[in-house]
Amino acid sequence: MERKFSWYCEPPEWSHTPERLSVVTGLKTDFWQSTFYGFQRDNGHFYQTEVEGDFSAEVLIHGYYEELYDQAGLMLRVDAHNWIKTGIEFTDGIQHFSTVITRDGFSDWSVIPLGVRVEPIRLRLTRHSEALRIQYHQEGHWQMARLGYLSMPSSVMVGPTCCSPERAALKVDFDNLVIGPPIDRALHEG
16 A cells, blocks of 8 residues: 655755655654753644554654754654654664654653764654654664653554754655554563
């Protein structure tokens, strides 16, 4: 089944083939709600499709991160006040694997330092009922970055996202996006 995608905050430049979505971000784009910084932003770029029930979404990301908070990854969105975004975020001069979960208008943020240049990276977002499992592929295996909670209806919007909160013109390529059945619920091998 071919999925229909649409833009939430369409970027100034983008192109799409069956294998690749290429994006150039707009000026000062972001998704964030209230916590710590005291502001709300809901103008990041999100290439969304509707997904019913449990699923896994995977994508390979090539980003050209240079400025503070440059970011690219996957997003699951219920509405402006309830969503998750996860992927690479550039902060403190290096790339981090970043996850933001926003519940009822308040965002939290977790990061795992990866290094100066970790390109490309494959990430996976899995929904198991109300639980969201975040993983990235490194050194031949899937590493869990976060197991989080979000109250969600049966149908949500999912897809690639990218933002450049401090500038414009972050270039990102999303390759081989796959949205399908959820992976097994087992968290540990053996």
